[in-house]
Amino acid sequence: MTTLEVPGQSILVVDQAGLHLTKSYGTGVDGIIGLNLRSPVIESTVIQNIQKTEIAVPVATAGKGGELLLNAVDKSRFCGPIRWSNRGPSPYDWSVLMDRGIQLHDPITDTTFFTVPETDRTFSVLDSGSDGIYLRRPMYHALYERIPGAMQLPNGFWRVPCRGITELVFGIEEELYRIPYEDWVKKPNMTTSSSHVHWGGGPGMCQAKVYGSSPGPILLGAAFLRTVYTVFDFSRPGHERVGFAALA
Template sequence: ILNEQNFYLANVTVGTPAQSLAVLIDTGSSDLWVMGNQNPYCEPSSTSSVSASATNAYSSAEATIDCSLYGTFDKSKSSTYKSNGTTFYIEYGDGSTAQGTWGTDEFTIAGITIHNQSLAVANKTDASISILGIGYVGLESTEQSTTTEDYTYPNLPVKLVEQGIINKNAYSLYLNTPDSSSGIILFGGVDHDKYTGSLETVQVVNQYLYEGVLQPITLAVTLSAITVNSTVVSNLPAVALLDSGTTAIYAPVTVFMAINQALGGTYNSEYGVYTSECVKEDDTTQATFDFTGAKINVSLYDLQVPISELTTGTSSSRKGTCVIEIFASSDSSYILGDAFLRSAYVVYDLDDYQISLAQSNPNSTSENIEVIKSSVPSATSASDYSATWTTTSGS
């Protein structure tokens, strides 16, 4: 998977003959949708198939996405595409939306073709890239719909199991360092050379139990404590979503302030973030995230991005002032996005409602892959495995 700085993508093909496009890898959602070639938000020059009427339905100010960058899908050119006629709609945490129609088609990733994969063709979206959600089926937009009868369908990880490609609905995520050009997602296996120390297993928590949801539907775990070097900045158990589809770390306001200040940050009221002098890679300042005994260290160096990336959207060298990529969330929960995940090797075991964590082994060039057949190989329970967040302990 390729590091696009704000997200990670996989190059895939859809349909017959195959049409190439890129998808964002998202553990925080569960639907696969591809951008349709009729998307009115596409710049007129970025896809030759956008009709004049579709383009003119939106002002030129809204048609601002260069859809040629990550590709679009023309369902009319695929002989294997089948629409089921049902409506697709999803809204993400950043406010972006996608809507269109559900169907099935051939879907190929890393040379493996999944037959009759359910996917939506988004004929209207203000997102810049198609999305491959690989979370629980209970989080699928079809299950969360308020306008149609709820149902789930086999999303990509489930189809990989059904077609005998992997043994279990489990995958490992290795994003590598912020400066590396790529990372790895390994469906159905663990690469022991991509982490240091040992894999420690924690429970996936059911943050919606109080709403009557019987099993977890998000890939969230218990965050027991956060320290910066030796200073405790939070020890109240809370829900933390391990979300590859989010760029930064989001924490409740009080913790957002405490952790940034402990990291040496100064509040910038203009942008609502904390900044500090850009540090070098050998700087020893780090935040430690404790998940019921499984601990992951994240260096200040890995948490910083040059302030120009925030103000102008362009990358630059790490000189002068940097933004600390820990932002304020809107509630009491945490989202641990790529800024955290790059420091961890994460094995998501959806079947057993468990996640195994270890410190990432940066820039590993060797591999030692083991298939996940039942439990995660070489993983042991975290020391406080049973001390999980509940609706009473953390809220």
């Protein structure tokens, strides 16, 4: 066991999300993990003082025990192999190549019925500070147009049925990562009957965790990171990689 000291570094631990935190990031966010490669703390302190240069981040919903492990992985938290992807070309971000894009999948028929245009062969940024998944607006609209039962509001935003089966699938480096419907659609307020919760769009309609954004890279936030065990590997500067494994 070794000690890592970061003089003058403030660390905020939140064990009860306040109103402003909830509004900004959602009620289930685990935290904001500052792993920007140009960060002075990450580049000059963390990387130079850990031996295996691996950071494991299993992100969990509130109360289910997320972790941040430096120089280690917790084998009890995942099963199967860790599948590695080389970090993308940006000198700042942790991005991965989506070689098969973002897909919609029917788990009952085991059929992929739609691939969002322009999402294949593109890099997506892993963003632990965002609860959702952010797409450029043409991708955003194309996705919702193919989700069964989705409807567009007059303001241009979309709502989906609170109950459904469609899976979001992300094709990364020849592997497919599936997010069940209940994990990418926001749950109705537990204090109110689901028949009366509508988030706009009428009874039985809910907001999803996929949002439209201005031009820029696709962002994969906690809605994606909660579904995989994630490892950031710094062992070869300039050739960093990201590993994903199935949760145990």
